[in-house]
Amino acid sequence: MFSYTVRRVFSLIPVLFGMTLVVFAIIRAIPGDPAQVILGQKATKEAIATLTTELGLDKPWYIQYVDYIKALLTGDLGTSLRTRGPINEEIWPYLAATIELTIVAMIIAIFIGVNAGIISAWFSNSWFDYLAMILALVGVSMPIFWLGLMEQWAFSIELGWLPSTGREDVRNPITAITNIYMIDTLLQGRTDQFVQVLQHLILPSLALATIPMAIIARMTRSTMLEVMKSDYIRTARAKGLKMFWVVYKHALKNAIIPVLTVIGLQTGLLLGGAILTETIFGWPGIGRYLYDAIGYRDYPVIQSGILVIAAIFILINLIVDLLYAVVDPRIKYHQ
Amino acid sequence: MKNKSLKLLLISLLAISMLLVGCSGNSNEKAGGEGQSSSEGEKKDTLVFGRGGDSTSLDPITTTEGETFKVTENIFETLVEYGEQDTTLHPGLAESWEVSKDALTYTLKLRQGVKFHDGTDFNAEAVVFNFERWMNGNADDFPYYTMFGGFKGEEGHVIESVTAVDENTVQFVLNRPQAPFLKNLAMSPFGIASPTAVEESGDKFRENPVGTGPFKFVEWKQNDRIVLEKNEDYWLEGFPKLKQVIFRVIPENSSRLNALTNGEIDLMDGLNNSDEATITGNDQLQLIERPSMNTGYLGFTVNRPPFDNKLVRQALNHAVDKEAIIEAFYGGKAEVAKNPMPPSVEGYNDEIEAYPYDLEKAKELLAEAGYADGFEMDLWAMPVARPYMPEGMKVAEVIQASFAEIGVKAEIQSVDWATYLDKAAKGEFDAYMLGWTGDNGDPDNFLYTLLDKDSIGSNNYSYYSNDELHDVLIKAQTETEQNTRNDLYKQAQEIIHDDAPWVPLVHSTPLLAGTSDLVNYLPHPTGSEALTKVEFK
Numbered sequence: 065m066f067s068y069t070v071r072r073v074f075s076l077i078p079v080l081f082g083m084t085l086v087v088f089a090i091i092r093a094i095p096g097d098p099a100q101v102i103l104g105q106k107a108t109k110e111a112i113a114t115l116t117t118e119l120g121l122d123k124p125w126y127i128q129y130v131d132y133i134k135a136l137l138t139g140d141l142g143t144s145l146r147t148r149g150p151i152n153e154e155i156w157p158y159l160a161a162t163i164e165l166t167i168v169a170m171i172i173a174i175f176i177g178v179n180a181g182i183i184s185a186w187f188s189n190s191w192f193d194y195l196a197m198i199l200a201l202v203g204v205s206m207p208i209f210w211l212g213l214m215e216q217w218a219f220s221i222e223l224g225w226l227p228s229t230g231r232e233d234v235r236n237p238i239t240a241i242t243n244i245y246m247i248d249t250l251l252q253g254r255t256d257q258f259v260q261v262l263q264h265l266i267l268p269s270l271a272l273a274t275i276p277m278a279i280i281a282r283m284t285r286s287t288m289l290e291v292m293k294s295d296y297i298r299t300a301r302a303k304g305l306k307m308f309w310v311v312y313k314h315a316l317k318n319a320i321i322p323v324l325t326v327i328g329l330q331t332g333l334l335l336g337g338a339i340l341t342e343t344i345f346g347w348p349g350i351g352r353y354l355y356d357a358i359g360y361r362d363y364p365v366i367q368s369g370i371l372v373i374a375a376i377f378i379l380i381n382l383i384v385d386l387l388y389a390v391v392d393p394r395i396k397y398h399q
Numbered sequence: 400m401k402n403k404s405l406k407l408l409l410i411s412l413l414a415i416s417m418l419l420v421g422c423s424g425n426s427n428e429k430a431g432g433e434g435q436s437s438s439e440g441e442k443k444d445t446l447v448f449g450r451g452g453d454s455t456s457l458d459p460i461t462t463t464e465g466e467t468f469k470v471t472e473n474i475f476e477t478l479v480e481y482g483e484q485d486t487t488l489h490p491g492l493a494e495s496w497e498v499s500k501d502a503l504t505y506t507l508k509l510r511q512g513v514k515f516h517d518g519t520d521f522n523a524e525a526v527v528f529n530f531e532r533w534m535n536g537n538a539d540d541f542p543y544y545t546m547f548g549g550f551k552g553e554e555g556h557v558i559e560s561v562t563a564v565d566e567n568t569v570q571f572v573l574n575r576p577q578a579p580f581l582k583n584l585a586m587s588p589f590g591i592a593s594p595t596a597v598e599e600s601g602d603k604f605r606e607n608p609v610g611t612g613p614f615k616f617v618e619w620k621q622n623d624r625i626v627l628e629k630n631e632d633y634w635l636e637g638f639p640k641l642k643q644v645i646f647r648v649i650p651e652n653s654s655r656l657n658a659l660t661n662g663e664i665d666l667m668d669g670l671n672n673s674d675e676a677t678i679t680g681n682d683q684l685q686l687i688e689r690p691s692m693n694t695g696y697l698g699f700t701v702n703r704p705p706f707d708n709k710l711v712r713q714a715l716n717h718a719v720d721k722e723a724i725i726e727a728f729y730g731g732k733a734e735v736a737k738n739p740m741p742p743s744v745e746g747y748n749d750e751i752e753a754y755p756y757d758l759e760k761a762k763e764l765l766a767e768a769g770y771a772d773g774f775e776m777d778l779w780a781m782p783v784a785r786p787y788m789p790e791g792m793k794v795a796e797v798i799q800a801s802f803a804e805i806g807v808k809a810e811i812q813s814v815d816w817a818t819y820l821d822k823a824a825k826g827e828f829d830a831y832m833l834g835w836t837g838d839n840g841d842p843d844n845f846l847y848t849l850l851d852k853d854s855i856g857s858n859n860y861s862y863y864s865n866d867e868l869h870d871v872l873i874k875a876q877t878e879t880e881q882n883t884r885n886d887l888y889k890q891a892q893e894i895i896h897d898d899a900p901w902v903p904l905v906h907s908t909p910l911l912a913g914t915s916d917l918v919n920y921l922p923h924p925t926g927s928e929a930l931t932k933v934e935f936k
Contacts, residue, residue, distance in 0.1 A: 096555050096817030100824065102455075103463060108545050109857050111538030117774055118539055146455055147621070148605070149489050156620065216657040228657045234645045346649035346658070348623040356622070358454075 065389065065397075072382050080375060084136070084244035089371050091363055098145050119145055121363075132367065141372075142364030147358070148330055151368050155353070159372065160243035161231060162342070163351035167336045168265050169272035174327060177277040181284025181323075182311055188289060196281060203278030212271045212344035217385070219267060229346035231264050268345040272338060276330035283326045287319040294318075321388055328384030332377035336370075430788030443916070444642040445934040446820055449655045449664035453622045453648045456605040458778055459588045460533055460541045465836070468587035468927035469668075470625050474516075475590025476929075478507055478526065478569075479581050483921050483928075485689050486840025488581050489923030492591055492611065493569075494522065502576040502879040509567040513634045515593035516615045530561040538579070543588040546839075548577070576879050579841040583736075586839050587927055610886040613639040613931040622648055633931075640919075640934035652784070659684065665917055665935075670910040672730035678912045687911040692743050692924035694845065695735055695834035697788035697798065697902040698861045700826050705774055712899040714764035715830075716754035718801045719902050727797065728790045729907055736903035738892045740845035743906075743924060744837060745881070746888035750861070751896050761805045773806025779831040780813045786909035786926075787834030794904070795832060823860040832859065832904075836926055840890040847872045850895060863900035 084200045099115040116122050119132070135142060141151035180200070184193040220228035231245060232238045238257050241248045241372055246265075249258040291297060339351035350369065357365035388395045452466045459471040480491035493507035513521040533544045534551040537852075548555035559578045562570050573580070583589070596609035608616050613635070614627035623645040629639055640907055649655040655667045656674055660681065670678070670686075678686045697719065699706040706712060721735045734742070736754035765771060778799060781791030788794065792813065799809045809830070814822070821832055835858075838844050848854055851872050852864035868891055875887035911922060916936040922928060 094818065094822045096815070098817075101817040103539075108538055108542070111542045111545065114537050114539035148602070157620070158622070206925050213653055213657070216654060220537065220657055220661040220704075224661070227663055228661050229649050229654055229663060230647065230658075231623070232649055233663075234447055236627075237624075239627075240620075278633075336779055343650045344654050346647070348621070348648070348652060352622060352650070359817060 065386075066318065069382070069386065073260075076375070076382075079378065080371065082369065083374050084371060085129070087367050088132065091358075091361075091366050092125060094361070096361050101360050102362075109121050128383055132364075136368075141368035144357075144365050145232075145362045146360045146365075151365055154365075155350070155369065155372060157240070157243045158348060158350045158353040161347060162335060162338055162351060164246060165265065165269055165272060165338060165349060166331060167343070169269040169334060169335065170276065170327070170331050172269055173273040173277040173280055173330070176273075177280030178316075178320075178323065180277075180281040182288055182316070183283070183290060184285045185288030186307060188285075193285075197285070200278035200281045205276045206274055208271055208274070208340045210343060210345060211274060212268070215267045215271060216344075224241070226267055226377060227264050228267065231261070231347060233260055233264075236260070268341050268347055271345070272334055272341045276327075276334065278391045279326055279330060280323060283323050284319065287322050288315060291315045291319045317391060320391055324384050324387055324391065328380050334381050335376055336373045367375050382390060433891060434559065435450070439616050443646065443665075444640075444936075446641050446643070446666060446917075446930065446933060447645045447647055447664040447931075449647050449649050449658055449667040451648070451650055451652070451655070451669045454619075454646075456623075457608040457616065457619065458592070458605040459590050460543060461605055463542050468925075470627070471590055471608065471610075472587055472612070472927045472929045473614040473627055473644060473836050473931075474608050474612045474616055475587075475592060477585050477587070477589050478509075478586040478591065481790045481840070481843040481923065481925065484923060486582065486585075486692075486837075486924065488585065491585065496581070503573045505571040505573070505580065506564070507569050507571070510634065511567055512705060513611050514632055515596065515611050516609045516630060517596050519595045519841055520884065521591065522566050522610050523569040525594050526591060527561050527563050527568045528597075529589075529591050532557065532597065533589075534558060543586065543838075546583045546586065576877050578876060578879050578881075578884055579839060579843055582839040582841050587925070588885060612778045613929055614641075614644055624648070633742055635931065639931045641930060644930055659912055662914075666911065666913040666920065668909070668911045669784070669786075670912045672728065672732055672910065674730070675730050675910065675914075683915055685913050685917070687913055687920065687922060688732070689786075689909040689911060689922035689926070690743065690924040691734065691906045691908045692840065693834055693836040693909075694741055694906055695733075695741055695785075695832070695904045696736070696739065697830060697832050698828075698858065699830050699900060700828050700860070700862055701900050702826065702862045703829060705768070705770060706829060708768045709898060710764045710768035711770060714761040714805065715802070715807070716899050716902050717757045717761035717764065718805050718807070719798055719904070720756045720801055722756070724794055724797055725905055728794055728833075729759050729905060729922075732910060733905040733907040736905050737809050737896070739895060739901060739903055740842055740892070741837070741906040744840055744842050745847065746842040746885040748889040748892040750853060750889075751892055754899075754902075758801070759803050765805060765807075770806075772892055773808065775808045775810070776802075776829040777812050778802075778809040779828045781816075781832045782813045783816045783817055785834055786836065787905065787907050789907075791832050824856060826859070826860070826862045831860065838925065840924070842884075842891075843872070844874055846888060846891050846895070847876065850900065861900040863898065865894060865898060868894045868898075874924075917924070 098121060099112045099119065103111050103115060109301040120128060124247055131141065135361065143150055144154060180196045184196045187193055188361060216228040219226045238245050238249060241251055245261040246258065249261055297310060300314050338349055339355045342351045350373065354366065354369045450466065450469065454467040454470050455464050456462045457465055457471055459468055459475060468673050474689055477491050480489045480494040480665050482489055484536055492510055492513065494510050496505060496507045509523060515521055533541045536544065537550060538545055546551065548557040550556060550623055557575065559572045559574045564570050590610055593609040597604050600607045606619060613630055613633050615630050617626040617628050619625045627644045633639060649658055652669050652671050658664045659667050675686060678684045699712050702706055725731060725733045725735065737751055738748060740747060765773065778795055780795035781788050795811045802809045822828060835845065848858050850859055850863055854865065854867050855862050871887050871891045875884050878884050878887065912921060918936055919932040920933055
């Protein structure tokens with residue numbers, strides 16, 4: 065297991081390296097001059113030319129690439145063209161905001177999705193099953209944009225229960241330590257602010273959770289149906305074991321593996337794909353950081369941002385693979 | 400062992416979920432309760448200003464971007480200031496000024512007893528320091544300094560020297576007269592910074608601004624918020640009224656309106672015209688109009704056939720129903736444009752007669768130009784909303800439909816904003832939509848910047864070049880007698896009208912919205928203003 069893990073971690077290096085090359089090539093293939101965009105519509109020709117030189121964008125691409133990789137190897141993600149700040153320092157608050165949002169969204173998605181799938185499978189072809197699966201279908205096809213605005217309208221404006229945008233009440237701001245606000249507020253013993261953080265998390269994480277929740281529910285249902293046909297479940301049920309124990313002790317263990325895969329993939333997708341949610345809810349996360357960077361042709365930020373997300377994505381998949389072995393002892397990773 | 404870990408995993412998952420649901424249940428009620436009590440409490444003194452984008456820098460001279468100035472107007476002050484809602488000139492950090500007869504020497508008397516936020520004194524030396532800093536830079540570091548014709552040592556540089564005559568008198572000597580000189584001094588980027596702070600912060604000054612303005616900088620959390628607090632030592636007695644100003648970024652216009660309705664912010668810009676009724680129908684909110692100083696237009700790239708033919712351009716000018724566009728997409732909050740510059744700018748030529756919406760006339764002109772059967776073209780629609788063009792794609796569709804009636808088949812194209820500007824600058828479009836918001840209320844800032852042959856490659860995206868126009872515009876730049884200047888600009892507008900490199904579409908009135916208890920907020924036509932006098936009822 066250990067050697068497997070080590071091998072997997074090392075195999076990430078060529079993958080990430082390949083990614084840097086692909087991303088580097090693609091973003092330079094997009095038309096649009098960073099100097100022009102940074103300086104804006106009102107910039108003069110001279111200003112654009114000077115900035116291009118200063119940013120090193122007039123050098124041949126392979127020299128730019130080598131410079132970029134050299135810096136990366138020393139752990140330097142580069143300097144943002146737009147803000148002129150080091151990306152190493154800039155990126156974490158954004159990443160933390162997205163991680164916090166993603167974790168809460170995935171908890172919601174997994175909890176509701178897995179349980180809805182189980183109940184649907186157990187009572188297959190019942191009204192609950194039909195309803196849940198119709199909802200799941202709607203969930204998968206719902207535009208997040210629309211859903212987000214509807215949530216704001218219903219829960220903020222009509223009911224007045226929850227804030228509609230942002231991570232915190234700016235009139236009662238949170239002091240950032242780790243930038244994961246649930247942790248920061250607890251570290252400072254500010255339970256009032258902790259509640260405030262949760263309130264701000266609910267609407268965006270619900271919006272973000274919709275699609276994975278639906279996918280997880282459908283996946284759980286189908287694998288549970290499969291497992292529940294098997295002999296050992298029939299035996300367990302024949303023994304008169306309560307449904308809860310049959311499901312959570314016996315069936316879920318075998319049904320959960322494909323679901324785990326889906327969960328892993330979805331978590332990765334959410335990390336990078338939260339742009340719409342973050343835009344609607346004014347959430348200062350990595351999705352928006354990248355989106356802005358693309359708009360500004362901020363090459364270093366796009367490169368490094370995608371690299372960081374890719375690294376996390378791959379890491380999550382590694383964790384999922386390792387979890388297989390934990391969940392199902394039959395799966396063993398040998399040399 | 401492994402069974403146990405799975406169980407543990409599931410149970411902890413369950414527990415966390417329960418906790419979350421539990422917490423959120425409680426907090427809902429609290430949210431409502433707290434909201435009410437605070438609104439009934441004492442007078443509000445924190446203003447939360449919601450806007451669509453973040454600043455790129457807080458050192459205003461380092462950028463040309465409007466979002467930056469919304470904040471820095473509050474931190475820095477300029478020597479000369481604009482009127483509250485126009486671009487007339489008023490005392491700022493300079494209380495009075497004298498201009499020599501040859502218009503080459505400007506002597507400014509500075510306000511006394513003003514201090515920077517870091518406690519250092521504002522004086523003539525500080526002004527000299529700032530101008531020396533800018534003129535020794537380059538167009539990349541200080542892009543707007545090019546308003547003064549370039550940098551030290553460059554041929555076109557207007558300012559020969561800046562000297563401190565005494566503690567409170569500063570003197571500018573120019574190489575040649577520059578008519579909009581004082582108007583330029585009043586522009587946001589030329590806010591006077593604390594020399595001590597600039598030297599201490601170095602490159603970091605863009606994140607740690609120190610000026611003399613009504614508010615001091617406190618915190619900048621990128622893409623989220625910028626916090627300013629009251630400058631207790633502000634020179635204007637009794638001001639500012641607010642204790643704190645927070646600029647919050649909420650990119651989506653509809654979400655920003657939701658946040659305003661929900662009380663999370665007190666003021667927002669970038670209100671959709673279609674949301675006007677929502678504001679007027681809610682007695683907790685008020686609609687605020689920013690005075691118009693912009694032009695939205697449809698430009699032709701005049702070095703591409705058939706747009707190199709003046710008759711074709713005039714024909715297309717006859718084929719755009721501007722009134723209908725304004726009614727449909729600006730909620731009536733715009734004025735039909737007939738010139739490249741808005742009527743609020745001095746030198747506007749009101750005698751010019753707009754090309755009437757007349758499809759028959761358009762067809763005639765096309766036939767005369769040799770295109771009786773029409774032609775095919777690309778029509779590029781703006782991918783982003785701007786005050787002068789809130790819904791580019793839809794406006795393009797209306798224009799497309801009109802053009803179809805005269806046999807011109809326009810295919811609408813769009814691409815992201817960065818590429819759009821790039822392609823426009825390279826002259827790759829047949830026809831494109833764009834616009835401009837004035838910087839200093841001077842006609843030069845519209846006509847020379849957008850349509851002179853010198854501006855090809857930067858803002859003259861039409862590649863329009865007319866030597867006669869060029870002579871007029873250059874003459875107007877050095878002429879200091881305002882009436883003569885105005886005549887020259889009127890003449891320039893006639894030339895442009897006849898050549899028709901654009902279809903000027905609209906001068907829009909950008910909309911904002913605020914809570915109804917907000918008073919004394921006066922939006923400025925340039926797009927940014929200090930919040931010195933703003934308060935809550």
